[in-house]
Amino acid sequence: MEVRQTLSFGCEGMQGQYVTVTIPGREEFLSLCEVQVLGLLWLYVVPEVALEGVASQSSVYDKYGNPGNAIDGSASSDYLRGKCSHTDLDINPWWTLDLRARVQVFRVKITNRGDCCEERINGAEIRIGSSPERGGRTNPRCAQIDSMGPGETRSFDCEGMQGQYVTVTIPGTEKYLTLCEVQVFGLPVNSSDLMLNETLGPRIPNGDRFETDIWITLNNSRAAPNVALGKTASQSSAAGEIEDNPMRAIDGSLLNHSPSQECSQTLSDFQPWWTVDLSTTFIVSSVVITNRGDCCKERINGAEIRIGNSPELGGTLNPRCATVESMELGQTLSFDCHGMQGRYVTVTIPRRAESLTLCEVQVFGLPLIFPVPNVAPHGIASQSSIYMDGNEAQNANDGSLSANALMGQCTHTLKEWSPWWRLDLKSEHKIFSVALTNRGDCCKNRINSAEIRIGNSNEQGGIKNPRCGTVFRMDYEETLSFDCVGMQGQYVTVTIPGRAEYLSLCEVQVFGRPVSPLIFPGYLSIEADWMILLPKTSPEQNPVKQNGLLGKAFIFPEETDSSYVVLSPAQPLSLGAFTLCMKVASELPPNREIILFSYRTKHYDELNVWQEFNGTFSLYLSGPGVHFTLPKLDTFRSHMCVTWESKSGLTAFWVNGKRSLRKVLRPGHRIQPQGIVMLGQDPDTFWGSFEKAQSFVGEISDLYMWDRVLSPSIIHNVYLDHSFPKGNIFDWKSLSYKCTGNVIVPSEL
Template identity: 40%
Template structure:
């Protein structure tokens, strides 16, 4: 860093208008002393020229020293009025000024009335400048007349805040900086007022410094909650309303959808009581926006009528297509937030729901559905209606949706839930079939106890089901009856028994938890969008189209791995197999447990071999306290697809835990020789190992001479290992011969540092871990020497530990 300089500049009273330039030089950390001299026009002109030269020189000097004005917009939370053509709002803060649309770094709204884009800085800043990069390949005049607005309010989505400036014009592909002179605010909006238009921004950069007085952050607490709804129509699951995506076209895949239900509802469970301040609802844009007219927002702690009997906050008169509306609930208290359309048969669609509030002091005991933790069985299986469907957390009530149980036409058909140990049962809720035959449940009994005489049907009776309307549910109070087994049985006649969901609440002593909740997951590859997280999403749905099963490509020795973060004594591993096809793919798979990552963890000790699991069923494997941090499921010795619909693990922590293996690359800064096709260097450290280019998570340079990618860890580390994920869909041999270099120097962009290894080859879509044996350095480079080539990296992961001697980076 340069030291402060003292510059003596002579100026006159006639140069008052140039004092702004002097102030800007002061902002560069340079002291300026002015003296008054007699005015003379020729001297004044010469001094102005000299002042400009000094300004340019000092700016260049400060930039050469490495001191930069930080862009506080980079990586912050952003939103916009709509998403058109895939141009999400994050593109404007990705650090890439690429201005051609096909480079995938420009935002895009639909043709909205008053389209807007908003940056949330998280706290109030004094904003100095806002820099906007305009689109180059077309339509650069769309930004003409746009306004930049700054403030702390979210009225009108932030567009009611104070105006900094109006963008008269930015030439196509050019960048222009606007001075906001310390305007204070948390939100920076760019809005096109008074016309219907597309809004496209290729980059927005903001400079400023934190303001002293910062309002309390407004947090969307809906994203922390669990959600459910009356039914799922057309695949529109309830989780879509809290996925953080406000896209409002159905085909964008982010809106919920029920069937055409009588009184359809959607419910958010916040886990504890909150004082609710606001509820914001985003309506569908492409059709049917009037369906929400008359819907009610209800808040409270009760689950009577699925939560729809709680106190009403507001009635939604209407929300225009593709728009949102915020409803003030004024601190109403409750754990549940419901949106329900009363008094008519309707489809309910929500494209996003956002809730603000703060925890209330008095929180009731959590209501947990303990049925989903149990094992189930029934008198017989008819038409493929397995007993697990009643505890798959899917309340869909049409048979063709594949979530209802079905027995044969049995004498005294029954369904049984085994909770594993005795509970005090508070309630049992049963969801009846909607499309036909709802009266089959009439006269069924709920029985609770510890005995298995007569398959559990001889236990004590809690209630008799007189009737449940088609497609509806009913909750039965069992008042603390104790037992391990919960049975639903139709006595005294020959009948089919169908249950679309059974939910049970009650209390018990703590038992081994499903460790999946605290773990990270990965797998050999991702095929057909079947990401590894689906196996630990808490959803045991076993049909592929329900979107809850993992899927690899057809790999040689495909694998899935759970990282528990520390060593556990593993008691059991339960695996749920796919139902709709291909169940025999799991035959011969191995479960392996240990602390090593050799061969991606597949070299750890084997717990068991999976001989077979019937289609749509689960099987629990006893691992008898085997110790390890990693649980792998691998299919050895053949090329195969690996699909898991749910994996559940029980165990307890061991006292001897190895030091956590942390990917330190995620916290570093990255750069590369050039950016080709929008493949920015950040993609290699985004935590996403997707290896197909079209999935948008791989870097890409131009065809450079000696292309390189560099990770700056910020300080010196002892590097243990570097794992590189190669591209799958094409061109995997481009990495052949690349070098990994580690050190503290920036000569030749860091490519002159000592070499750890040479990458001979990495198969398409695979990863390889390179051992660097404690080499020390701040920078990790991957460079292809001696040829002109494209460099693509789909993920780079680095492990190591800081050294005590931290150098300062050189120029």
């Protein structure tokens, strides 16, 4: 190494607790000025999914041997206490679990019988697949059980095999099959139910925990689904002007010999691009590209894969995952993206005119359901000096990745000693990462050695605050992310220390959350990638309450277009099912709409409950709705619940503990997170556009919401106010809310 040189060494995802630098085989001084270890510690939690399945078996020995005993959640191994399944003496006996959906299975744990006969399990096989025929015995094999001790629990690695059915069978012999517990750890192939911890990785309550590097799990396509399927693709142009042209690259087919029918194709564009919108932010482990198989294999050479959250110019300004050096005809190559995050995955051929042909693009990743928001656009930027008009500090937190400083798209200081750019976040934040975008018109090396500093001191632009990271080098227009591991501070500073230099930044993205996340001056914190500016009201008039509302109610005394209550959910509303309950009283006249519950994301009314003009009650999910004829609201409080689940689309209303008939609404749909829950008004835009004639007038109390469909008996208990489970989205006893306008919360009902 040269004097003062910094070198990077790829370790390809090696795992370990200790990182050592040594000089072997000779006596020597070892001097190190800096050692940076770039890696991720991920706590990855795969849920136990067997409890939600349906068990069956080839026969039942007696009243103690029900197949459901093997998925009752008990590890007891005493058969005579009704804790195990048991077949009769069958040829090829089997026990199978229907998971009711296609699942990626990582491990299966089996508990053997403990009171006797432990050898009966010897030779059993675990099989996983999509066929229910013959109890699933013909599905692919995960593992074979050679022997197990009495009452022993053993784990079998299934390496992400996919299937709806998990079967245990003893092939080729006449035997009894007894299983005291079968635990299946996996993720749904459509893994939108997965919840990701904002800093550690996947986290599912009551899951089976194990630690691993992100790429050990994600870089195996069997462990992360192809999330491009079913999404929307677009491109810079379409050869032949066929409307579905870009969608051919995500149709699930690897056919490649007839590109005009099987592949996406652009015209010969300068810097052509193709992009897929994943609809939300994903952690992308790898991208797999299939080249055309008929001719012209070299056209793909030099293509770049880019991943990020900017749709500008087809996503070509987003950070780069990989470059395609060359591919053979019809070849499929995988490119490791090391867990990059983004909504848009783009393939582009930079700096030349070319026709871009893609026969398939597979994107393997997991959804980031808890995205850490970019809080930079809501901060106040300043810098040590300004080079010329148009190079203002706020250019670096305007949300644009455009990178031409000469066109006023970037910041620019004078050439000065230790120049700095600073962002005031207006309150202390926990910062997980900072992303910088370098200028693209010239002078890429000026950013070299810049430092990112985070802390609570604003002296000298914050250049003395603790350091998050150092920029060693960046390419033109490149966006680099720096892991700040939860550093805390109000100020984020970029500075070039120890030399006279110009500092130019085209975008600074700061991903973090307020240390006090519920509220800070002028803002309501939403689990989303933006912060919502609230109407200015005094804290005394509209405080944020977190003490719950047991024995209280929200009273909306008059028609207005300015009074409402915003509710803060205990978890983001990423829902495949729900139960919503509340008590409602209203004396509004007939022939008037009444909004009872509103949940809106940036672009859609995700979930609305209405009383319509004609007196019917309706549930709407992102557009479509279903209508029910129910008892009218009146001066006496009615207890009302509504349930919906995605798999079947079945929807029902419950009034005072009694269920309506069931109707079907949007089977397969999923309610999206990152929105605002409101009582009293229906926002026609993301924040505002209220109509007085739709406002709620009356009382609402005892509001609860769960991320599942409750059983009829539990809903009846909610109505009677008997014992029932805590609402894991909203719970009236511990509700966080903010009132605006004329909303009264009396101390007692």
